Amino acid sequence: MTMKNGYKALVDEAMAQVKTYTVQQAQAKFGDANVQFVDVRDVRELEREGVIPGAFAAPRGMIEFWVDPESPYFKTVFGENKEFIFFCAAGWRSKRR
Numbered sequence: 001m002t003m004k005n006g007y008k009a010l011v012d013e014a015m016a017q018v019k020t021y022t023v024q025q026a027q028a029k030f031g032d033a034n035v036q037f038v039d040v041r042d043v044r045e046l047e048r049e050g051v052i053p054g055a056f057a058a059p060r061g062m063i064e065f066w067v068d069p070e071s072p073y074f075k076t077v078f079g080e081n082k083e084f085i086f087f088c089a090a091g092w093r094s095k096r097r
Helices: 007-015 023-029 043-049 060-067
Strands: 035-039 083-087
Touching: 023 083
Parallel strands: 035 083
Antiparallel strands: none
């Protein structure tokens, strides 16, 4: 069975729908009360590489469950009226719509 959409197609589709910031642009938003950084790296990466202070850790596999208010796993941080800046190690996991 051939996959309908491989990872490159999924990343390209997401890239067309999200706003991408440079590191410098993201740094300029750090500390803004209207911005919430969301780290989608795995817990092992967080332990190994460290975290951004104040970032909300949301493993990539849980995003859809945690952002949906109708989900039993909904996290209230995603109900706040803020700009969310998702980030990971390489940029592929955080480029989800």
